[in-house]
Amino acid sequence: MASPVTWERRGRVSVITVNNPPVNALAQPVREGMLRCFNESMADPAVEAIVLTGGGRTFMAGADINEFGKPMREPGLGKVIDGYESSEKPTIAAVHGTPLGGGLEVAMGCQARVAHPKTRLGLPEVKLGLLPGAGGTQRLPRLVGVERALEMITSGDPIPAPLALELGLVDEIAEGDHVAAAIAYAERVLDGQATAGATRARDEKVQGVDEAIFDKAKEKLARVARGREGPLRCVEAVRGSVTLPFDEGITNERRLFVECHDSEESPALIHAFFSERAANKIDDVPKTTPTRPIKSAAVIGAGTMGGGIAMNFANVGIPVRIMDTDRASLARGLGVVRGNYQRAVDRGRMPQAALDARMELIQGVSDMDALAEADIVIEAVFEDMPVKQKVFTALDKVMREGAILATNTSTLDIDAIAATTRRPEEVIGTHFFSPANVMRLLEIVRGSKTSAEVIASAMALARTIRKVGVLVGNCDGFVGNRMFHEYIRQAQFLVERGALPEQVDRAAYTFGWAMGPLAVSDLAGNDVGWYIRKRHIAEGLYKGGGYTGAVADALCEQGRYGQKVGKGWYLYEEGSRRGSPDPEVEEIILRVSREQKVNRRTFDDEEVLARLHGALVNEGSRILEEGFAQRASDIDVIYVNGYGYPAWRGGPMYHAERQGLASIASSIAEFRKDEPALWPESPLLERLAREGGSFKDAN
Ligand code: 3HC
Numbered sequence: 001m002a003s004p005v006t007w008e009r010r011g012r013v014s015v016i017t018v019n020n021p022p023v024n025a026l027a028q029p030v031r032e033g034m035l036r037c038f039n040e041s042m043a044d045p046a047v048e049a050i051v052l053t054g055g056g057r058t059f060m061a062g063a064d065i066n067e068f069g070k071p072m073r074e075p076g077l078g079k080v081i082d083g084y085e086s087s088e089k090p091t092i093a094a095v096h097g098t099p100l101g102g103g104l105e106v107a108m109g110c111q112a113r114v115a116h117p118k119t120r121l122g123l124p125e126v127k128l129g130l131l132p133g134a135g136g137t138q139r140l141p142r143l144v145g146v147e148r149a150l151e152m153i154t155s156g157d158p159i160p161a162p163l164a165l166e167l168g169l170v171d172e173i174a175e176g177d178h179v180a181a182a183i184a185y186a187e188r189v190l191d192g193q194a195t196a197g198a199t200r201a202r203d204e205k206v207q208g209v210d211e212a213i214f215d216k217a218k219e220k221l222a223r224v225a226r227g228r229e230g231p232l233r234c235v236e237a238v239r240g241s242v243t244l245p246f247d248e249g250i251t252n253e254r255r256l257f258v259e260c261h262d263s264e265e266s267p268a269l270i271h272a273f274f275s276e277r278a279a280n281k282i283d284d285v286p287k288t289t290p291t292r293p294i295k296s297a298a299v300i301g302a303g304t305m306g307g308g309i310a311m312n313f314a315n316v317g318i319p320v321r322i323m324d325t326d327r328a329s330l331a332r333g334l335g336v337v338r339g340n341y342q343r344a345v346d347r348g349r350m351p352q353a354a355l356d357a358r359m360e361l362i363q364g365v366s367d368m369d370a371l372a373e374a375d376i377v378i379e380a381v382f383e384d385m386p387v388k389q390k391v392f393t394a395l396d397k398v399m400r401e402g403a404i405l406a407t408n409t410s411t412l413d414i415d416a417i418a419a420t421t422r423r424p425e426e427v428i429g430t431h432f433f434s435p436a437n438v439m440r441l442l443e444i445v446r447g448s449k450t451s452a453e454v455i456a457s458a459m460a461l462a463r464t465i466r467k468v469g470v471l472v473g474n475c476d477g478f479v480g481n482r483m484f485h486e487y488i489r490q491a492q493f494l495v496e497r498g499a500l501p502e503q504v505d506r507a508a509y510t511f512g513w514a515m516g517p518l519a520v521s522d523l524a525g526n527d528v529g530w531y532i533r534k535r536h537i538a539e540g541l542y543k544g545g546g547y548t549g550a551v552a553d554a555l556c557e558q559g560r561y562g563q564k565v566g567k568g569w570y571l572y573e574e575g576s577r578r579g580s581p582d583p584e585v586e587e588i589i590l591r592v593s594r595e596q597k598v599n600r601r602t603f604d605d606e607e608v609l610a611r612l613h614g615a616l617v618n619e620g621s622r623i624l625e626e627g628f629a630q631r632a633s634d635i636d637v638i639y640v641n642g643y644g645y646p647a648w649r650g651g652p653m654y655h656a657e658r659q660g661l662a663s664i665a666s667s668i669a670e671f672r673k674d675e676p677a678l679w680p681e682s683p684l685l686e687r688l689a690r691e692g693g694s695f696k697d698a699n
């Protein structure tokens with residue numbers, strides 16, 4: 001098999017090129033090829049300097065993530081980098097695209113770096129539960145200083161080339177062809193005209209560091225990366241760049257890398273990484289399906305969701321018109337959008353000019369005719385079927401041929417909405433999550449008639465507006481909310497039967513959820529759930545029992561709608577988002593329990609979690625077998641990106657497999673004995689538990 005790495009001589013310079021599409025991951029054949037080409041270049045007397053580059057869209061974007069968890073095959077990346085770093089002949093990296101992780105570590109091992117102006121450089125290992133394991137934690141602080149290195153390594157976020165130049169991470173930004181520029185740079189080094197760079201990072205000293213910086217970094221991470229160990233190990237590795245000689249710092253880094261690699265956190269985050277990419281693949285919508293360009297957009301309804309949805313378009317330069325029948329709502333909605341941007345400006349995250357440019361792209365209108373020429377229209381009016389159907393009947397008349405007609409409904413039947421148009425194949429659900437300008441998830445709901453082209457276009461749109469698109473089927477609540485409904489039902493059950501809200505929420509929070517289920521209800525508005533419960537009662541959903549909403553109903557009857565009114569499951573001080581337990585709520589709970597003739601009992605945290613997670617997994621499994629999700633990992637992507645589930649636990653389905661499906665199924669069977677209506681059977685889960693199978697086999 002041809003090696004993915006080749007070299008050629010251009011004058012006095014050897015150009016070594018890595019070609020391992022799509023992202024030049026540093027798999028074993030690449031490492032071997034890089035070493036071979038290096039040795040051959042060193043052995044060639046006509047070669048006086050070496051330029052290392054990547055073919056295709058990027059310089060190496062890191063280690064090959066597929067190799068983690070498997071035995072390491074020589075040569076290790078550290079050995080390859082040592083060769084380039086200690087070379088007698090100058091070594092220069094010509095970087096473009098995304099030199100990330102091991103890729104940036106290779107570049108830092110070279111004696112200088114010349115970058116294409118659009119390059120983004122970073123060490124994202126922490127996002128995979130790892131730390132830079134090929135010298136990155138030792139070389140980066142030597143090049144850019146400890147503070148910046150800590151920031152880059154613990155956040156994993158890349159920096160743009162101009163900043164990298166300013167910090168000393170790259171030595172030159174190429175004007176034109178970056179490889180030609182790197183060759184010219186090498187020539188200048190050979191002629192003694194370039195002194196910048198062309199030194200070994202390992203020989204640099206990390207200077208004047210106040211060691212308190214490490215403890216401060218750890219304190220901050222204890223908050224922002226709560227529950228995780230990887231980021232703390234990153235700090236320890238960087239500390240070694242200050243307290244230890246280079247080689248010992250490398251040994252320390254290796255030890256910490258192995259600890260990360262062997263942790264539970266890393267495989268879970270790697271699962272999350274690959275799951276996100278797998279979600280892009282749709283069995284009956286091949287990659288070759290044409291997509292429709294989206295150059296203009298329209299949003300109907302300027303409420304909580306509409307404004308945030310419009311911001312997504314403006315953020316990527318797509319003009320968007322937002323329409324509302326109520327003038328006051330429109331003005332308020334646009335005001336909220338401006339306020340959101342203004343906060344970003346005030347915090348220094350965005351220049352004023354960007355605010356002006358984005359507001360320029362968002363135009364408020366009060367007439368539907370003004371939307372006619374948009375490539376996509378997203379309806380975000382009240383969650384009420386007749387209202388939505390009326391909007392779609394009108395859209396069908398107004399919108400140009402070929403426009404995509406999308407609805408942001410969170411629970412309603414897409415087919416019933418599509419049926420009011422003469423073009424149901426153009427109708428699709430685009431379910432954003434609140435706040436729509438922040439949350440990464442976009443559930444894309446296919447109706448029975450939605451065309452493959454419209455599905456492919458909606459998936460492509462998700463990428464354009466920097467969301468994670470996941471295709472789901474058309475059932476009540478789709479995937480995320482359908483499962484969440486069961487999760488909330490368990491939370492309510494626990495409260496009704498003996499727990500208090502703070503215990504339920506604390507157990508979920510301690511597990512790693514961003515918020516507990518009842519605190520989430522307070523945030524979203526308890527009236528929303530109340531409205532849905534009433535609809536479900538009217539639809540006969542609880543005829544067989546299993547109603548757990550009595551306490552939540554009692555709260556709503558007293559106007560305890562949540563944060564927006566300062567009281568819900570908790571009490572909120574003026575302007576605070578953090579609730580505190582309210583004795584009045586406890587009284588309500590005890591009263592309702594009495595009315596329900598419940599003998600309250602204690603639940604330990606283990607049972608609280610077993611019930612909350614059991615409910616999610618049971619419903620997730622039912623969704624899978626009914627075909628409303630394509631694969632279990634899609635469910636994980638939905639929960640991690642839309643519901644505050646901790647990414648470092650992989651997702652509810654992944655976590656369930658780690659715990660063992662047999663033990664989960666057996667807990668559920670126990671819970672079912674008391675409350676069968678709360679635990680509908682999932683034959684899939686039971687079969688997998690019995691046979692020792694995996695959700696992957698069910699795909
Ligand atoms: N290893 C293996 N496969 C990788 C990969 C990697 N490092 N990076 C990307 N891929 C694969 C993806 O799985 C995807 O495969 P698919 O087409 O079969 O789904 C394909 O490459 C394209 O990836 P994206 O869809 O993500 O392409 P984008 O253009 O949107 O993004 C990217 C490109 C920014 C490079 C992004 O893929 C990315 O962030 N990759 C991960 C980078 C990373 O984490 N590197 C560090 C690895 S750990 C390390 O280096 C350890 C070292 O310190 C020892």
Ligand code: NAI
Nearest residue numbers: 301302303304305324325326329380381382383409410434
């Ligand atoms: P909202 O009540 O805040 O806003 C709705 C807006 O639509 C109001 O400004 C109203 O004036 C306008 N409107 C009503 N009828 C209209 C019509 N015929 N034409 C034009 N404008 C009209 O509602 P919200 O919360 O923004 O929800 C909108 C949709 O998004 C609903 O379908 C909801 O289920 C869904 N959704 C809501 C989420 C949330 O957290 N609020 C999350 C995900 C989806």
